[in-house]
Amino acid sequence: MIANEIKRKIRNIVGLENAIDSTEECFGYSYDSSFVPMSPENIPDLVVIPSTTEEISAVMAIANEYGIPVTPRGTASGRTGGSIPVCGGISLALHRMTKIIEFDEGNMMITVEAGVRTIDVYNFCAERGLFFPPDPASWKYATIGGNVGENAGGMRAVKYGVTSNYVMGLEVVLADGSIINTGGKAIKNVTGYNLTQLFTGSEGTLCVITKVLLRLIPMPKARNTLQLMFPSLDNACKTIHKMLISGVVPAAAELMDKISIQAVARHRKLEIDSSIEACVILEIDGETNADLEKQAKQIQAIANEFRVLEVRIAASQQEVDDIWSIRRGLSSAIGAMAPNRFGEDISVPRNAFPETVGLIRKIAEKYNLTIAVYGHAGDGNIHPSVLCDLSKPGEEQRVHDAVNEIFSAALSVGGTLSGEHGIGITKRPHITKALGEAGVNALQMVKQSFDPKGILNPNKIW
Amino acid sequence: MIANEIKRKIRNIVGLENAIDSTEECFGYSYDSSFVPMSPENIPDLVVIPSTTEEISAVMAIANEYGIPVTPRGTASGRTGGSIPVCGGISLALHRMTKIIEFDEGNMMITVEAGVRTIDVYNFCAERGLFFPPDPASWKYATIGGNVGENAGGMRAVKYGVTSNYVMGLEVVLADGSIINTGGKAIKNVTGYNLTQLFTGSEGTLCVITKVLLRLIPMPKARNTLQLMFPSLDNACKTIHKMLISGVVPAAAELMDKISIQAVARHRKLEIDSSIEACVILEIDGETNADLEKQAKQIQAIANEFRVLEVRIAASQQEVDDIWSIRRGLSSAIGAMAPNRFGEDISVPRNAFPETVGLIRKIAEKYNLTIAVYGHAGDGNIHPSVLCDLSKPGEEQRVHDAVNEIFSAALSVGGTLSGEHGIGITKRPHITKALGEAGVNALQMVKQSFDPKGILNPNKIW
Numbered sequence: 001m002i003a004n005e006i007k008r009k010i011r012n013i014v015g016l017e018n019a020i021d022s023t024e025e026c027f028g029y030s031y032d033s034s035f036v037p038m039s040p041e042n043i044p045d046l047v048v049i050p051s052t053t054e055e056i057s058a059v060m061a062i063a064n065e066y067g068i069p070v071t072p073r074g075t076a077s078g079r080t081g082g083s084i085p086v087c088g089g090i091s092l093a094l095h096r097m098t099k100i101i102e103f104d105e106g107n108m109m110i111t112v113e114a115g116v117r118t119i120d121v122y123n124f125c126a127e128r129g130l131f132f133p134p135d136p137a138s139w140k141y142a143t144i145g146g147n148v149g150e151n152a153g154g155m156r157a158v159k160y161g162v163t164s165n166y167v168m169g170l171e172v173v174l175a176d177g178s179i180i181n182t183g184g185k186a187i188k189n190v191t192g193y194n195l196t197q198l199f200t201g202s203e204g205t206l207c208v209i210t211k212v213l214l215r216l217i218p219m220p221k222a223r224n225t226l227q228l229m230f231p232s233l234d235n236a237c238k239t240i241h242k243m244l245i246s247g248v249v250p251a252a253a254e255l256m257d258k259i260s261i262q263a264v265a266r267h268r269k270l271e272i273d274s275s276i277e278a279c280v281i282l283e284i285d286g287e288t289n290a291d292l293e294k295q296a297k298q299i300q301a302i303a304n305e306f307r308v309l310e311v312r313i314a315a316s317q318q319e320v321d322d323i324w325s326i327r328r329g330l331s332s333a334i335g336a337m338a339p340n341r342f343g344e345d346i347s348v349p350r351n352a353f354p355e356t357v358g359l360i361r362k363i364a365e366k367y368n369l370t371i372a373v374y375g376h377a378g379d380g381n382i383h384p385s386v387l388c389d390l391s392k393p394g395e396e397q398r399v400h401d402a403v404n405e406i407f408s409a410a411l412s413v414g415g416t417l418s419g420e421h422g423i424g425i426t427k428r429p430h431i432t433k434a435l436g437e438a439g440v441n442a443l444q445m446v447k448q449s450f451d452p453k454g455i456l457n458p459n460k461i462w
Numbered sequence: 463m464i465a466n467e468i469k470r471k472i473r474n475i476v477g478l479e480n481a482i483d484s485t486e487e488c489f490g491y492s493y494d495s496s497f498v499p500m501s502p503e504n505i506p507d508l509v510v511i512p513s514t515t516e517e518i519s520a521v522m523a524i525a526n527e528y529g530i531p532v533t534p535r536g537t538a539s540g541r542t543g544g545s546i547p548v549c550g551g552i553s554l555a556l557h558r559m560t561k562i563i564e565f566d567e568g569n570m571m572i573t574v575e576a577g578v579r580t581i582d583v584y585n586f587c588a589e590r591g592l593f594f595p596p597d598p599a600s601w602k603y604a605t606i607g608g609n610v611g612e613n614a615g616g617m618r619a620v621k622y623g624v625t626s627n628y629v630m631g632l633e634v635v636l637a638d639g640s641i642i643n644t645g646g647k648a649i650k651n652v653t654g655y656n657l658t659q660l661f662t663g664s665e666g667t668l669c670v671i672t673k674v675l676l677r678l679i680p681m682p683k684a685r686n687t688l689q690l691m692f693p694s695l696d697n698a699c700k701t702i703h704k705m706l707i708s709g710v711v712p713a714a715a716e717l718m719d720k721i722s723i724q725a726v727a728r729h730r731k732l733e734i735d736s737s738i739e740a741c742v743i744l745e746i747d748g749e750t751n752a753d754l755e756k757q758a759k760q761i762q763a764i765a766n767e768f769r770v771l772e773v774r775i776a777a778s779q780q781e782v783d784d785i786w787s788i789r790r791g792l793s794s795a796i797g798a799m800a801p802n803r804f805g806e807d808i809s810v811p812r813n814a815f816p817e818t819v820g821l822i823r824k825i826a827e828k829y830n831l832t833i834a835v836y837g838h839a840g841d842g843n844i845h846p847s848v849l850c851d852l853s854k855p856g857e858e859q860r861v862h863d864a865v866n867e868i869f870s871a872a873l874s875v876g877g878t879l880s881g882e883h884g885i886g887i888t889k890r891p892h893i894t895k896a897l898g899e900a901g902v903n904a905l906q907m908v909k910q911s912f913d914p915k916g917i918l919n920p921n922k923i924w
Contacts, residue, residue: 104811106703106811106812106813107811107812107813108706108707109811150652151652151656153650157649157650158649162650164656164659174900174904178900178903179900180897180898180900180901180904181898181901182901184811184876184877184878185810185811185876185877186809186810186811186842186843186876186877186878186881187619187620187809187812187841187842187843187881188615188619188624188809188838188841188842188843188881188882189809189878189880189881190612190613190663190880190881190882190883190884190885191878191879191880191885191889191893191896191897192885192893192896192897192901192902192905192923193660193663193664193668193905193908194613194626194659194660194662194663195660195904195905195908197626197656197659197660198655198656198657198659198660198908200656201652201655201656202655206655218706218707218708218709220709221709241568244570244680245570245680246680247680247682247683247749287709347648347649347650347651348647348648349566349568349569349571349646349647349648350568350569350649351568351569376650379649379650380648380649380650381648381649381650414646414647414648415646415647415648416646416648416651416653417653418651418652418653419648419649419650419651419652420650420652421652422652423652423653423654427653431653431654434653434654435642435653435654436642436643438636438640438641438642439642439643439644439654440654441640442636442642442657442912443654443655443657445911445912446655446657446660446908446911448911449907449908449910449911450904450907461654
């Protein structure tokens, strides 16, 4: 509960209409795009929708003074419950902060407010010949602040890296309301600790990100798409590995296992050759069409070594769209296979991809569950989807145990709990297993130093 | 002073011969490669030379218990005094920790102990077809632990980034002796805060780095070198900018101003056309010689637009070595121009390079000093060298004031105090000007959380 006196102070800062406390309106801020079930306990006491950094600073100073929890929020497209206000208090929604502050063509950088959607950053830059590569699946909805807060990834990470690789600097508001700027436009910068990277991926627990300085790269002039069908997952993985080690780096390298392929086939009423065990979709890019042809030839030669069954090189934009619509429609196709689905996001050393998929298959057998596996094979980021029917007795526990074992499998091969979704609420129980007690202590020490009262996005990460 | 009782405890851990306290031997650990003058006050009380992480952990636990300062040290090739034990106590020298622990060809990664020299990492990987790009000028001497501690850069940063871009994970010992591992081999990894990047560049103030996990990339199969002479610095900068924005990214792009060129000419007794105001040396790389020819052609066309006076494309390894020996010999050539020299390391947004050089020239005029300017033009990292004779009355103060103004100039164009040398001792007085009080507070909060007694490399950074 927030006292009326405090609400009044906050309304004085952001305006009456931007500090909402009716239960009906607050309800929409109690859940996100994760599998965390809705609960009235997660309804915030107050939704605050600021329009400037100064307003956020003033609101944080009040929250800090009175010990009110503050959960920052973009468009809540996160997958681990990061923006759910589990301790009540303030839901700080940044969707009004959508200004593109500066486009610096000379230095190939852009400064935007945290509430700008990722796709809008991409389009704005693309129209000017520059490329902002991170493309998380949610990029049409997700805000850039959320992407930085979670260090989002996407399909192009294999060649171009994730969000953190593009963040040059941040403007943030700390728990006590102070505003600081980190990093800057100097490409080499070793002035003080790298707070920019510390805050990137800190899931709203250390600060509120208000502005982001991003570097851009030249837009590749030519792009094409390839679809490769393999007789085994192992051969598909080996092809990708050999490509990368040969210096043929695709812009995206997506892999789907047999269950995923079957899900798509069923969904789209396609006939698929039963000997196909894995599908790889590659985006290649370069300066000229000749570059692309050369890369496609190299890829084909490597794939042949690993007995590729079918190589399709898109001959038109229509065919490109066709191939990608398979990958893009995968999540819904898999979702349609069962009443419930839990999508996970483990990340393993790239060459442990086949071993990890093998472990996941054993887990599926042990618990008699269907688990579809797809992911970003180029960077070892796997999305296992556990298909289930929670109305069946005992199913929920089995799914829970299976997911636990999937995390253990990832850690056993030197991998980690999350490649791009963050820890949030859903992976909290596993963090000590991943980082050790001394590791979690170190995170908590950092948290304690930035947010001694623990008001920023409490009960997340650990 | 460290009590004999404590020394005995430490000798029990590392062995008698690895805990030195004779003034003569300790003297060698009182200075580094910076311009900080030697002083008997900087002689450590004890030099400890451990051989394992466990020994470091045990030594740190003792140091923490008794509040003894600990200054970690690689080979002391740093330029800002980072490894000088200004508060006495222990100089913790890691040069015995030189094991290459694992070469993981499958994941293109290598794990090494902190004391391995950078050139040895490069050579070990190069022999196996893989490339570790960071090449700070000191790479023949500098240890990898020191490089990570300072987030070293080098000439190849324009295309390949700096040390931090290759650090996937760390083993570190915290102030209290606890050992933690950060990051790992998973390329996408958002499990907890990014401590790997927080520790990279933390200048030995947050932890002792004991092991480093580095990612590698395929070694380019072809390389060549170009030398371009321009009628103005501005034209040289514009050529580099246009190259980068066109997607022609050289592996290195070094720039020298007229004073630097003259220094080399004098040193090597060469005749240089007096209309030449700037020299650019480029390394280009690719998969084939045809790739190189194409790049060289593109670069030549862009340089022509900016009235390049001379383009030299190396036709043999001999010519490559010739051109680079100019750049590599630059520091000594400049050093030979005056009895004393202060080499600085500012970093600015890339397109502010010409403006910054202009500001430095004005500062040189104002203080009647010769300042040579060279640097990594591709990434905005400038090394101004103030040439002087400290035996002249008043000269020291003038140099001091000029250096101060150089820092202010860097900040005024949105740049920063250091691109690759760190803050250490020499730039401490300027850090608040660069980061603001709230920014420095944030750094101090982090420091306080990891090292509450302030024993790790005290009196550095701020």
